[in-house]
Amino acid sequence: MIxxxxxxxxxxxxxxxIGGTSSVIGLVDxxxxxxxxxxVMTQEFETPEVFFAVLADIIQQFPETKNAIMQLxxxxxxAPNGNFHKGTIEFAPNLKWKGIIHVVNILQKHFPELKxxxxxxxxxxxxxxxxFGNAQxxxxxxxxxxxxGVGSGIVCDGKLIYGHDGFAGEIGHTTYDPHGRLxxxxxxxxLETYASAGGILKTAIExxxxxxxxxxxxxxxxxGLTSKHIGEAAQQHDELACEVFDRTARILAIKLADSxxxxxxxxxxxxxxxxxxxxxxxxxxxxxxxxxxxxIYKNKVNIRFSGLPSNDAAILGAAALLNQx
Amino acid sequence: MIxxxxxxxxxxxxxxxIGGTSSVIGLVDxxxxxxxxxxVMTQEFETPEVFFAVLADIIQQFPETKNAIMQLxxxxxxAPNGNFHKGTIEFAPNLKWKGIIHVVNILQKHFPELKxxxxxxxxxxxxxxxxFGNAQxxxxxxxxxxxxGVGSGIVCDGKLIYGHDGFAGEIGHTTYDPHGRLxxxxxxxxLETYASAGGILKTAIExxxxxxxxxxxxxxxxxGLTSKHIGEAAQQHDELACEVFDRTARILAIKLADSxxxxxxxxxxxxxxxxxxxxxxxxxxxxxxxxxxxxIYKNKVNIRFSGLPSNDAAILGAAALLNQx
Numbered sequence: 001m002i003x004x005x006x007x008x009x010x011x012x013x014x015x016x017x018i019g020g021t022s023s024v025i026g027l028v029d030x031x032x033x034x035x036x037x038x039x040v041m042t043q044e045f046e047t048p049e050v051f052f053a054v055l056a057d058i059i060q061q062f063p064e065t066k067n068a069i070m071q072l073x074x075x076x077x078x079a080p081n082g083n084f085h086k087g088t089i090e091f092a093p094n095l096k097w098k099g100i101i102h103v104v105n106i107l108q109k110h111f112p113e114l115k116x117x118x119x120x121x122x123x124x125x126x127x128x129x130x131x132f133g134n135a136q137x138x139x140x141x142x143x144x145x146x147x148x149g150v151g152s153g154i155v156c157d158g159k160l161i162y163g164h165d166g167f168a169g170e171i172g173h174t175t176y177d178p179h180g181r182l183x184x185x186x187x188x189x190x191l192e193t194y195a196s197a198g199g200i201l202k203t204a205i206e207x208x209x210x211x212x213x214x215x216x217x218x219x220x221x222x223x224g225l226t227s228k229h230i231g232e233a234a235q236q237h238d239e240l241a242c243e244v245f246d247r248t249a250r251i252l253a254i255k256l257a258d259s260x261x262x263x264x265x266x267x268x269x270x271x272x273x274x275x276x277x278x279x280x281x282x283x284x285x286x287x288x289x290x291x292x293x294x295x296i297y298k299n300k301v302n303i304r305f306s307g308l309p310s311n312d313a314a315i316l317g318a319a320a321l322l323n324q325x
Numbered sequence: 326m327i328x329x330x331x332x333x334x335x336x337x338x339x340x341x342x343i344g345g346t347s348s349v350i351g352l353v354d355x356x357x358x359x360x361x362x363x364x365v366m367t368q369e370f371e372t373p374e375v376f377f378a379v380l381a382d383i384i385q386q387f388p389e390t391k392n393a394i395m396q397l398x399x400x401x402x403x404a405p406n407g408n409f410h411k412g413t414i415e416f417a418p419n420l421k422w423k424g425i426i427h428v429v430n431i432l433q434k435h436f437p438e439l440k441x442x443x444x445x446x447x448x449x450x451x452x453x454x455x456x457f458g459n460a461q462x463x464x465x466x467x468x469x470x471x472x473x474g475v476g477s478g479i480v481c482d483g484k485l486i487y488g489h490d491g492f493a494g495e496i497g498h499t500t501y502d503p504h505g506r507l508x509x510x511x512x513x514x515x516l517e518t519y520a521s522a523g524g525i526l527k528t529a530i531e532x533x534x535x536x537x538x539x540x541x542x543x544x545x546x547x548x549g550l551t552s553k554h555i556g557e558a559a560q561q562h563d564e565l566a567c568e569v570f571d572r573t574a575r576i577l578a579i580k581l582a583d584s585x586x587x588x589x590x591x592x593x594x595x596x597x598x599x600x601x602x603x604x605x606x607x608x609x610x611x612x613x614x615x616x617x618x619x620x621i622y623k624n625k626v627n628i629r630f631s632g633l634p635s636n637d638a639a640i641l642g643a644a645a646l647l648n649q650x
Contacts, residue, residue, distance in 0.1 A: 258499040
């Protein structure tokens with residue numbers, strides 16, 4: 001009887017991470033353990049309706065979904081340009097499906113009794129950090145994801161900030177230099193153009209072309225160079241690669257100090273491919289960040305890496321949406 | 326009997342606005358009407374203990390305080406560098422009293438049974454706007470005060486953002502130009518150095534000294550020029566004064582677009598002495614702001630002036646603190 005009671009107390013959540021190339025669906029238990037995982041090639045589906053019908057089928061095939069004693073808490077979805085308030089993906093540049101896609105409505109038809117929530121991928125990562133990662137118990141923090149783009153999720157007093165339209169938390173598109181690099185968003189000098197993987201690559205190419213600094217990176221043809229190469233070279237103390245991360249860290253520090261002046265978090269978590277560079281990014285970032293902070297914030301804000309396992313973060317974040325207040 | 330019941334339902338709040346030169350105490354009714362008002366010269370008091378003893382005495386002299394049927398909701402205080410969490414004023418540059426002043430503790434001794442809340446003056450202004458001004462019913466907005474300094478209060482989902490340490494909302498100290506004007510905070514290029522009264526004055530002096538643009542402002546000796554003169558000249562279509570507001574508006578627009586990318590408000594309210602310039606500020610501000618916004622925020626954010634009467638705003642804001650959730 002006690003055993004049965006324990007079983008009935010189990011709750012699971014479905015986490016879905018929608019990406020331009022592939023999407024991942026996971027069944028996540030209440031401890032943040034991924035019990036099942038499936039991958040679907042997003043780009044192979046001409047319409048979102050067919051895509052989500054396939055996802056629904058996969059979810060229904062999970063053994064736990066069929067288990068009468070299981071309590072499925074709901075479905076959480078992280079997606080590029082995801083809108084929490086409306087349950088939509090809106091004009092996502094990397095998706096085949098254009099315009100506004102009413103994701104929650106489409107999926108709800110397959111699961112009329114389940115709670116289904118959607119937000120953008122960086123907000124989902126912030127929720128994942130709060131529920132399953134290093135932000136457990138922390139009420140005021142910012143999650144910043146440095147990858148192909150630069151995204152962010154802002155948590156104040158334990159709640160994710162969505163804003164009046166569901167699109168809050170786009171620190172990647174705050175302006176570092178109004179006359180700076182052209183951003184994919186059409187504006188100039190966004191943080192993303194400096195602190196994303198592509199931004200780091202651009203800084204490296206500029207230094208390779210404009211300076212004579214010796215560098216192991218000169219062995220690569222420019223078109224074959226990646227931010228991963230630059231991170232690895234910096235970890236080997238390559239002078240030019242270290243200079244790339246120093247410049248990146250300084251710009252990121254200025255913009256994160258601006259973010260602190262908005263919401264005064266106790267912690268900033270860094271996540272994503274660029275964060276894998278580790279201390280070559282974090283050490284100069286901490287130094288410049290303290291220099292940039294307004295006096296009242298100095299020595300109060302802890303910048304550190306995410307505690308989410310990078311392969312599972314997106315699913316955990318999506319699943320964590322169901323845990324929010 | 327009905328009349329008596331109506332009287333007993335009346336609630337009043339004490340609002341205190343602490344300034345470096347003078348402080349104002351008001352008794353505010355539930356409609357935002359100021360019933361009594363007293364001014365005390367802050368700078369004449371050597372210690373905060375004596376100052377607050379005098380304030381307590383004034384509060385006790387208000388006829389309504391003595392009235393048995395009156396319900397005094399509490400005391401709200403707006404102060405420079407006020408900390409909501411700790412009830413302190415911390416290192417306020419314009420106050421005679423240095424270090425950390427435990428304002429709420431000091432005043433609580435005089436009113437042990439009253440709820441006493443304190444925050445910084447810009448946060449108080451945001452609360453005032455929400456309870457008594459143009460932000461009634463609006464859940465996501467930013468209040469920006471352009472005066473001697475540039476302050477801000479950020480409201481998300483109906484709640485003022487305080488941050489983990491009570492010091493959130495310092496948009497005036499976000500960085501426009503890391504190599505720009507030296508700010509009173511010791512850093513360079515803060516928004517405050519461009520969009521405050523002093524910042525506008527500096528821009529005007531630069532234009533007067535570095536250009537030959539004809540201007541009615543040239544009749545003033547530089548040391549006698551004020552931001553009010555510049556505002557009045559711009560309202561008279563003075564070319565140089567208009568250029569000052571155009572440059573100020575452009576910088577303010579860039580930084581406010583950054584703020585939108587953080588919390589995605591539906592409205593931004595502008596308040597303070599500089600805002601009195603009116604359309605010569607607001608028209609170029611709206612133009613540059615729309616240009617600067619990330620696509621997803623365009624045509625969604627309403628920039629407008631505060632609805633608080635400028636003489637009463639500080640007291641109303643302080644009193645409104647007692648109305649927060």
